[in-house]
Amino acid sequence: MDVKKNILNLIANAQYDSYLFYAIERLVLTMLKEYSKEQGKEIKTNVTNKNFVYDAFFPNGVDDLKGKIAVEIKNTIYIDSIPRSIKNLITKINKISNKRKAIDILLVIIVNEVPLSINDKIISLKENQNFDIKIWDINKVAEICNKYEEKFKKIYNNINMFLLDDTLNNSFTEENDSYNVRNSEYINRIKTEYANEKLVLFLGAGISVDAGIPSWNDLITELFVKMVEGKMNETKTKMGRSKDRIVSSIIKQNESWPLIQVRYLQEAYKGNLKKNVSDILYKKSSNSSALLTEIAKLCIPNRKKIGIQAIVNYNFDDLIEINLKEQSIEYCSVYGEGMKPNDSEIGVYHVHGFIPQNEDDYDRVSDSMLVFSEDGYHTLNQEPYNWSNLIQLDYLINKSCLFIGLSMTDPNLRKLLKIANDKRLVSGSEINHYAIMRKFKIDKKRIKNIEPIERFEKINDIMQEHLFNAIGVKIIWINDFSEIPEILKQIK
Numbered sequence: 001m002d003v004k005k006n007i008l009n010l011i012a013n014a015q016y017d018s019y020l021f022y023a024i025e026r027l028v029l030t031m032l033k034e035y036s037k038e039q040g041k042e043i044k045t046n047v048t049n050k051n052f053v054y055d056a057f058f059p060n061g062v063d064d065l066k067g068k069i070a071v072e073i074k075n076t077i078y079i080d081s082i083p084r085s086i087k088n089l090i091t092k093i094n095k096i097s098n099k100r101k102a103i104d105i106l107l108v109i110i111v112n113e114v115p116l117s118i119n120d121k122i123i124s125l126k127e128n129q130n131f132d133i134k135i136w137d138i139n140k141v142a143e144i145c146n147k148y149e150e151k152f153k154k155i156y157n158n159i160n161m162f163l164l165d166d167t168l169n170n171s172f173t174e175e176n177d178s179y180n181v182r183n184s185e186y187i188n189r190i191k192t193e194y195a196n197e198k199l200v201l202f203l204g205a206g207i208s209v210d211a212g213i214p215s216w217n218d219l220i221t222e223l224f225v226k227m228v229e230g231k232m233n234e235t236k237t238k239m240g241r242s243k244d245r246i247v248s249s250i251i252k253q254n255e256s257w258p259l260i261q262v263r264y265l266q267e268a269y270k271g272n273l274k275k276n277v278s279d280i281l282y283k284k285s286s287n288s289s290a291l292l293t294e295i296a297k298l299c300i301p302n303r304k305k306i307g308i309q310a311i312v313n314y315n316f317d318d319l320i321e322i323n324l325k326e327q328s329i330e331y332c333s334v335y336g337e338g339m340k341p342n343d344s345e346i347g348v349y350h351v352h353g354f355i356p357q358n359e360d361d362y363d364r365v366s367d368s369m370l371v372f373s374e375d376g377y378h379t380l381n382q383e384p385y386n387w388s389n390l391i392q393l394d395y396l397i398n399k400s401c402l403f404i405g406l407s408m409t410d411p412n413l414r415k416l417l418k419i420a421n422d423k424r425l426v427s428g429s430e431i432n433h434y435a436i437m438r439k440f441k442i443d444k445k446r447i448k449n450i451e452p453i454e455r456f457e458k459i460n461d462i463m464q465e466h467l468f469n470a471i472g473v474k475i476i477w478i479n480d481f482s483e484i485p486e487i488l489k490q491i492k
Helices: 003-014 019-039 079-097 116-124 138-147 149-157 159-173 178-195 216-234 240-254 258-281 290-298 319-326 374-382 387-398 411-427 451-469 481-491
Strands: 044-048 053-058 069-074 105-110 132-136 199-203 308-313 331-334 346-350 400-404 433-438 473-478
Touching (some): 003 138, 019 053, 019 138, 019 149, 019 159, 079 105, 105 138, 149 159, 178 199, 178 400, 178 433, 178 473, 216 258, 290 481, 308 387, 346 387, 387 411, 433 481, 451 473, 473 481
Parallel strands (some): 069 105, 199 308, 199 400, 308 346, 331 346, 400 433
Antiparallel strands (some): 044 053
């Protein structure tokens, strides 16, 4: 078996399936474990040092390399981007060192052919550092893999099953609070992006719930019940006290197929759809909440800087605008092609449509399109040059984005994230996106042995992290949505 050729094939295919980059990294780490075991050397993987994570760490050296060795694995086809990436890594290492020697050697493992010019650029970075830099390229990686050819072959031929097994095994060894360490690292990164004026907010329905705005499922349910109730009234049949039970039952049903139901709603309401949506949206609205207040405060410029670059809002409501106004922040609501904020305004892009409480405050808002049904989502998917897709892609490629209140299941958003991630890989950009998400929890009431359930929850979280990482999104886990305002305060 030509090990080197097969590894290079994986690298080449990864440009079409970015999840393979993660698979290659896990493959290399597995081979390194075998290699260090044979030498009687200890190796640790995904080692955290003051909110910074090494891919691997040899505390007592490996081969003829002595001392504490930090390992950084680079498995990319874009070799020219590696020196800049290593330079950024060195800056991070120096920040956590606090003038003490954190490592003796930085070992850069490049899973590809390395031109001499790139090799020299990387080695030159060790000048004025208190640690050495060494490089292992594809030839060294292939040499190690050849020593354990049978194991390599088994993994290579079943790469997806290997990833699943690897994820399951990692869940058994990972500390229960390790996500807190990653959270701290990610929040620190976001603070840096915010300070550098590179942060964009992507907001979903979850941000408005505490302010009395119904969730998507609740909105669809109330529209549906209102439609049916109207038809029943025509036949002089009353829902009466049964209405609340009907609503709660349909909410559960809508979790499976809400968009199908919307098709009937559009036909039933026709020209009155926006009016009926508006009535239900704002029926119980208080216009603000602790979360909305902190989002608005995050948009207040610091020391003449812009701060948040823009807000991409998936919601129909105008609660973000109300809370920005409360903080005396200039903004421009964008809900159609050709609209653009001026230099002093923060753009609030309503990419799925806009239904403000007072339409008279906004030009031609009644003409804005609502992405409300399967047809609307299909339009976005099929029209790459739609204004809302272009806006989102621009920010996803060039800025660091923080997702709040989004389930991240929207197929069009995931498609845009995949396109943006591929573009960033080509350019060698190290921009990451971050999503604040609630940890998956199963009701454990009246269950005596909860250990298997907790294990499943942990495995599910880790698999979610890996899947989102493949499209360039890091997850900040929370146990309750009430934690989000405090996270935003930390970023500010």
